[in-house]
Structure formats: structure tokens, C-alpha cells
Amino acid sequence: MKIQKKFSNLKRFLLIVLGVFLFAFILIPFTFAIPMSDSTVHNIELQIDNPYMSVDGVTMKIDPLSEAAPIIVPSWKRTMIPLRGVIEHMRASVKWEAKTKSITITQQFSSIEIVLQVHNPKAFVQGEECWIDDENHQVAPFILHQRTYIPVLFVSKSLNAKVLWNPKGKLITIEWEET
Numbered sequence: 133m134k135i136q137k138k139f140s141n142l143k144r145f146l147l148i149v150l151g152v153f154l155f156a157f158i159l160i161p162f163t164f165a166i167p168m169s170d171s172t173v174h175n176i177e178l179q180i181d182n183p184y185m186s187v188d189g190v191t192m193k194i195d196p197l198s199e200a201a202p203i204i205v206p207s208w209k210r211t212m213i214p215l216r217g218v219i220e221h222m223r224a225s226v227k228w229e230a231k232t233k234s235i236t237i238t239q240q241f242s243s244i245e246i247v248l249q250v251h252n253p254k255a256f257v258q259g260e261e262c263w264i265d266d267e268n269h270q271v272a273p274f275i276l277h278q279r280t281y282i283p284v285l286f287v288s289k290s291l292n293a294k295v296l297w298n299p300k301g302k303l304i305t306i307e308w309e310e311t
Contacts, residue, residue, distance in 0.1 A: 172310045176221055178202045178213060178284075180302035187221045194218065200279045202304060210271050211297075211304060212281040219282075222291060222308060228280075235273065235280060239291050241310050246290050248273050248282060257290045 177186040178194070183201040185194050194200055200214035216226050219237055224244075227236040233250035247256040248264070253272040255264050264286045265271035273282045284304060288295045293308035 174222075174308055174310060176218060176306045178218070178304040178306075180204055180211070180304075185218065185221075195279060198277065198279060200277065202284070203276075203281070204302075205271075208265075208268055208271050210265065210268065211284045212274070213284045213304075215273075215280040215282050218284075218306070219287065222293065222306070223310065224291060233275075235282070237287065237291075242292065244291055246287060248287075250275055250280065255286070255290075 174188055175186075176188075179201075180203065181201050183194055183199045184191055186192075194202075194214050194217040198214075200217070202211055202213045204211050215235065219226055222239065223241055224237050224239040227238075228234075229236070235248045235250075237246040237248070238244070245256075245258060249255075250273050253264050253269045254261055256262075263269060264273075264283055271283050271286075273280055275281070284306070285295050288306050288308075291308065293306050296305040296307070297303070298305070
């Protein structure tokens with residue numbers, strides 16, 4: 133009788149352990165499974181007049197060789213950002229044509245191409261001419277302290293990115309998805 137009772141207790145114990153094992157290692161992972169995606173979301177955080185930015189949570193200087201920082205052009209009421217430091221962190225290449233003061237931005241994972249020219253309020257996106265700012269035809273890239281500044285909203289949207297503005301801290305967040 134004692135052996136049967138011990139065997140019965142052992143059986144009960146093993147069934148409990150097996151049940152816990154099944155629950156912990158089989159049912160829970162399926163219950164909380166996160167769907168896999170082929171895309172990655174990135175962000176860049178900038179602040180007006182601050183020469184530093186955060187790229188996916190890592191703080192760095194926008195332009196290691198200068199104090200270039202995002203600015204607001206009061207007469208346009210538009211935010212302009214230093215070109216190369218921000219755009220290259222969006223996995224895009226920048227080509228400068230000194231003779232015409234033209235900038236070609238090509239995003240590597242999407243093949244989107246934007247062509248801008250200093251002091252020209254029009255640009256080409258995928259070969260089609262458009263206004264940089266439909267509401268204000270004065271907005272155009274410019275050079276300040278030997279750095280080219282571009283309109284954050286136009287370029288970000290052209291690269292399929294979302295721009296968020298926090299007026300309290302004068303913070304700009306650029307978010308995009310890389311597929």
C-alpha cells in the first residue's frame with residue numbers, strides 16, 4: 133500500500149511538472165508571439181539651435197566639423213536642417229554639384245531621388261518637378277557658415293518619413309520605416 137501511495141504521489145508530481153512544462157514552454161510563447169516584420173522603424177531627434185541629434189537613441193553631433201544646428205527661418209516660418217549629417221543617417225547618399233550648387237539625395241533602400249538647388253524653390257522628386265513648399269514659394273535650400281540647409285518637412289516627406297514637431301521643447305522627430 134505504501135509503495136502504491138508513493139507511486140501515485142510520484143505520478144501526480146510528474147503530471148504536475150509536465151503540465152507546468154507544457155504551459156511554460158509551449159502555450160505561453162504562442163500566446164505572446166509577436167508577428168515578425170521585414171521592416172525596421174528608425175528615428176532622428178533634433179532640437180532648434182542644438183548641434184547634437186539622437187539617431188535611434190544614440191546622441192551625436194549633427195556635423196562633427198561645425199556647430200551646424202536646425203534653425204527656424206522666421207520670415208518663412210519653416211524649419212531648416214543641416215543637410216549631410218541628418219540625411220546620411222537616413223541611409224541616403226548626398227551628392228554635391230559645386231558648379232550648379234545642386235544637391236542630389238538618393239535613399240539607398242528605396243531608390244528615391246531628390247534633386248535640390250541652392251536658392252531654388254523648386255525641386256525634382258523621382259524626376260518630377262514640384263514646389264518645395266506649396267504654401268510658401270520662397271522656401272529653398274541655402275548655405276550658412278559653409279553648410280547647406282534644407283527644409284526638413286519637404287525632404288523627410290519625399291523620403292517617406294514622418295515629421296513630428298513639439299513646440300514646447302522645439303523638438304523635431306523624423307521617423308521612417310526601412311523595408
